[in-house]
Amino acid sequence: METTKDMAFFPPQTLQINGRLLSLDKPRIMGILNITPDSFYGGSRFSATDEALRQAEQMLREGADFLDVGGYSTRPGAAEVPETEEISRVRPVVAALAKKFPQAIISVDTFRASVARVAVGEGANMINDVSGGQADAAMFAAVGELGVPYVLMHSRGNPQTMQQLTHYEDIFTELMYFFQERILQLQQSGCRDIIIDPGFGFAKTMEQNYALLKNLSVFRQLNKPLLVGISRKSMIWKKLGTLPEQALNGTTALHTIALLQGAQILRVHDVKPAAEIIRLLSDS
Numbered sequence: 001m002e003t004t005k006d007m008a009f010f011p012p013q014t015l016q017i018n019g020r021l022l023s024l025d026k027p028r029i030m031g032i033l034n035i036t037p038d039s040f041y042g043g044s045r046f047s048a049t050d051e052a053l054r055q056a057e058q059m060l061r062e063g064a065d066f067l068d069v070g071g072y073s074t075r076p077g078a079a080e081v082p083e084t085e086e087i088s089r090v091r092p093v094v095a096a097l098a099k100k101f102p103q104a105i106i107s108v109d110t111f112r113a114s115v116a117r118v119a120v121g122e123g124a125n126m127i128n129d130v131s132g133g134q135a136d137a138a139m140f141a142a143v144g145e146l147g148v149p150y151v152l153m154h155s156r157g158n159p160q161t162m163q164q165l166t167h168y169e170d171i172f173t174e175l176m177y178f179f180q181e182r183i184l185q186l187q188q189s190g191c192r193d194i195i196i197d198p199g200f201g202f203a204k205t206m207e208q209n210y211a212l213l214k215n216l217s218v219f220r221q222l223n224k225p226l227l228v229g230i231s232r233k234s235m236i237w238k239k240l241g242t243l244p245e246q247a248l249n250g251t252t253a254l255h256t257i258a259l260l261q262g263a264q265i266l267r268v269h270d271v272k273p274a275a276e277i278i279r280l281l282s283d284s
Contacts, residue, residue: 013225013264015149015193017105017125022065024225027259027278030066030107030267031059032231035089036073036081052093053100060104063275066126067101068267069093069119070109074130074159074202086110087118098123107151113138120146130155130202132182140182144190151195151227152186154178156203165203171211172218179222195265197227201235209235213254216261228258229267252277 013024022028033052056067071089072081090108097106108119111131116139119127128151133139135158143150154175156165168174179196186194196219198212209230219226230236236250237243252273255266259281268274 015195015225017149017193022105024264026282027263028065028265029063029271029274029278030068030227030265031056031064031271032267032269033059033067033069033093034073035069035071035093049092049096053096056097056101056104059271060101062271064271066105066107066265067097068107068109068128069097069124070128071115072110074109080160083112083114086112086115090115090119091122094119094124095122111135111139113142116142116146120148124148127151128197129153130199131158132178132199133185140186140189140191144186147190147192149193149195150186150191151197152179152182153197153227153229154199154202162203166205166208168208171204171208172215175212176218176221179219179224183222183224195225195227196222197229197267200228200230201233206235206239209233213257213261216258216263220262225264226262227265227267228255228263230254230258231266231268231270248273256281 014021015024033055035052059067069090071086094106094108097104105126106124107126107128108116108124109128109130110116110119111129113136116127126149127143129139130153132152132154156162175198183194198216198219200209200212204212216226231251232244232247236254237247240247240250248270251270255274255277258266259277266274
């Protein structure tokens, strides 16, 4: 029988970031910095660079390993954001973070290759693409040329249409096929460090989200680091009949399940509670 430690922390892997190796022998934390006016959780929205810097400092102090900067809200029904607007939101924040926290790992949450190139030019170290390369055919070539780790997330459609695209004959088979096909494409484009994300809430029903969470260990077969982004999402607060602002306790509970199922990176709004779960599980 597997122990808690075996389930949570096997197998150890690494990411190469700017010539240094980041070990994933224990789970890591990605703190969310949304430079948007309409992200679903108000506590993650920052409209000015100085606000983002203060939040980043707190997240790093509390144990964040990555800072994930997003200039385009991808919540269901979110409005389209022009490319120029996304760049204008992301560029100054990434540049300021890279200058003030040179040892921090800066991820940029974008599905546009042009934004990825600008962000890496300003000091970003990773790209987190909610479309899994489907929204911009140039993305895989871009991350291959840039030589940065890439988060490959499963989704369908876009924020305006994804909630109508939730039919699967077998969701696990279809997600595995999606990841296998795109991992191969990424490797052929020169991308070496690939992280997979099942895409909780993206073209999935409540029931599908929980089925994925309870069987998350299936994706270990891909032999890639596994990122889970469920922090304060509707799969928590709608089920509890509350709001995102009241979803921290539910988030903590589901993060524990995710870690026991093999998640190696938690993408979170609240760093300290996530760090405490990891510490408790690592000592059990």
